[in-house]
Amino acid sequence: MKSEFDICIIGAGMAGATIAAYLAPRGIKIALIDQCFKEKKRIVGELLQPGAVLSLAQMGLGQLLDGFDAQPVEGYALLKDKEQCTIPYPAGYNGMGLHNGRFLQQIRASALAHTSVTQIHGKALKLLENNRNEIIGLSYRDAATSQVRPLYAPLTITSDGFFSNFRAHLSNNHKTVTSYFIGLILNHCTMPFPRHGHVFLSGPTPFICYPISNNEVRLLIDFPGEQLPKRALLQQHLDTNVTPFIPEPMLDSYQKALHEGRFKVMPNHYMPAKPIIRKGAVMLGDALNMRHPLTGGGLTAVFSDIQILSGHLLAMSDFNDTDLIHKKIEAYYRDRQSANTNLNILANALYAVMSNDLLKTAVFNYLQCGGTNAQESIAILAGLNRNHFSLLKQFCFLALFGAWNLVQSNVLNLPKAVRLLSDAFTIIKPLTQNELSQMSIAFPYWGRLKTFTDFSYVKTQNKS
Numbered sequence: 001m002k003s004e005f006d007i008c009i010i011g012a013g014m015a016g017a018t019i020a021a022y023l024a025p026r027g028i029k030i031a032l033i034d035q036c037f038k039e040k041k042r043i044v045g046e047l048l049q050p051g052a053v054l055s056l057a058q059m060g061l062g063q064l065l066d067g068f069d070a071q072p073v074e075g076y077a078l079l080k081d082k083e084q085c086t087i088p089y090p091a092g093y094n095g096m097g098l099h100n101g102r103f104l105q106q107i108r109a110s111a112l113a114h115t116s117v118t119q120i121h122g123k124a125l126k127l128l129e130n131n132r133n134e135i136i137g138l139s140y141r142d143a144a145t146s147q148v149r150p151l152y153a154p155l156t157i158t159s160d161g162f163f164s165n166f167r168a169h170l171s172n173n174h175k176t177v178t179s180y181f182i183g184l185i186l187n188h189c190t191m192p193f194p195r196h197g198h199v200f201l202s203g204p205t206p207f208i209c210y211p212i213s214n215n216e217v218r219l220l221i222d223f224p225g226e227q228l229p230k231r232a233l234l235q236q237h238l239d240t241n242v243t244p245f246i247p248e249p250m251l252d253s254y255q256k257a258l259h260e261g262r263f264k265v266m267p268n269h270y271m272p273a274k275p276i277i278r279k280g281a282v283m284l285g286d287a288l289n290m291r292h293p294l295t296g297g298g299l300t301a302v303f304s305d306i307q308i309l310s311g312h313l314l315a316m317s318d319f320n321d322t323d324l325i326h327k328k329i330e331a332y333y334r335d336r337q338s339a340n341t342n343l344n345i346l347a348n349a350l351y352a353v354m355s356n357d358l359l360k361t362a363v364f365n366y367l368q369c370g371g372t373n374a375q376e377s378i379a380i381l382a383g384l385n386r387n388h389f390s391l392l393k394q395f396c397f398l399a400l401f402g403a404w405n406l407v408q409s410n411v412l413n414l415p416k417a418v419r420l421l422s423d424a425f426t427i428i429k430p431l432t433q434n435e436l437s438q439m440s441i442a443f444p445y446w447g448r449l450k451t452f453t454d455f456s457y458v459k460t461q462n463k464s
């Protein structure tokens with residue numbers, strides 16, 4: 001069917017709006033549909049790792065970080081009991097702390113400024129199929145008239161976020177909740193290390209903070225478990241596991257924010273990507289793949305996926321060739337898997353490590369030593385080093401370092417050292433299996449991965 005659009009995008013969130021902003025100036029006709037185009041106040045997507053900043057720059061969208069008080073972030077600070085250390089990002093790279101809602105409005109405005117993008121205000125209801133089970137568009141309820149209308153395009157991108165209604169048709173994903181994040185904004189707060197992301201390791205589970213404007217700091221407090229915390233439990237968690245470990249200069253603004261009840265709670269999902277490749281539709285963003293937000297890797301993955309998918313789509317000369325689109329979708333799923341493996345494994349592995357006393361101490365001491373191991377680790381976290389071997393090497397080094405330190409300080413610690421190694425193995429094994437099982441999609445390219453060296457991903461992107 002001849003359609004008015006090349007692509008329908010469901011969801012003008014971080015993924016949908018960004019791919020629209022990138023493809024629109026290249027002459028692709030896009031219908032961008034969302035149920036709400038107003039600025040959102042969310043606690044998600046506020047720390048862009050350098051890998052995400054770099055992807056934006058490579059797409060020519062770097063200017064979208066200007067003009068709304070986004071703050072450069074130069075590296076990480078770790079704080080544990082009375083000790084603290086900092087690890088800078090690799091030289092020449094910065095992260096950004098920002099208000100997600102403001103950033104998204106800039107991206108949306110940039111996309112909608114192009115005449116090739118049609119804004120559709122409504123709720124997508126259903127994917128439309130032809131009699132060969134191919135997806136040919138969608139139906140939506142128009143926000144102004146409440147009428148249900150169809151939209152047709154040779155490709156539909158479903159980027160409707162973590163509560164996606166469409167992933168059931170396009171994937172075999174299994175979604176779990178690892179924990180919850182309680183988000184507070186601390187006004188006029190002095191962090192121990194300005195222009196740094198902070199990870200606080202003194203309590204039983206971690207909490208993190210980073211600047212989101214020149215006078216606001218986002219504090220995200222982990223609440224472990226699959227159940228939404230009840231208010232009394234939440235208060236108890238804050239009183240026992242958080243408040244005693246808030247640094248003195250932050251205490252005033254922290255208590256003010258708590259007193260005013262200015263906090264939001266969000267679930268942290270884990271969902272490996274398990275796409276079903278169907279003609280006419282492709283998934284992008286949290287609809288496809290989620291990891292724990294402790295490492296702030298979500299948008300690095302989203303932007304990198306956009307680059308990969310767009311690279312394949314832009315290589316087509318004819319947008320009505322549905323067989324060719326199908327091949328491009330396959331290529332995208334194959335390529336994205338290897339590009340995101342480190343981000344996905346690291347996020348959930350680090351969360352588990354930081355909730356385990358022995359491993360948490362090991363990670364702090366390991367990174368405190370600085371040197372090439374700390375540099376390689378931060379480059380992986382930053383989304384700049386996507387080499388799988390680097391990740392597994394650093395994880396093994398960390399576990400061995402922790403076990404050796406225990407035994408060296410007292411040989412009677414041997415059982416603890418064995419437990420540390422066993423815990424490390426138990427953490428990394430299922431995460432690696434989940435990612436590598438998907439790697440079979442990329443099997444023909446497996447050999448290519450072996451040639452990856454540090455920063456090779458970044459170099460490849462720069463060349464292209």
Ligand SMILES: Cc1cc2nc3c(=O)[nH]c(=O)nc-3n(C[C@H](O)[C@H](O)[C@H](O)COP(=O)(O)OP(=O)(O)OC[C@H]3O[C@@H](n4cnc5c(N)ncnc54)[C@H](O)[C@@H]3O)c2cc1C
Binds near residue numbers: 010011034268284
């Ligand atoms: C607590 C928390 C903190 C996080 N912090 C970070 C961080 O610091 N750094 C980072 O990189 N990542 C972070 N992430 C992850 C990151 O926010 C997500 O990966 C990213 O927002 C995903 O973008 P998306 O476009 O897939 O989803 P969204 O940005 O949620 O967009 C989905 C869009 O789809 C629309 N929509 C949904 N259903 C429909 C429908 N039926 N019809 C029309 N429109 C629809 C919604 O209105 C929305 O606009 C965090 C995640 C969590 C949970």
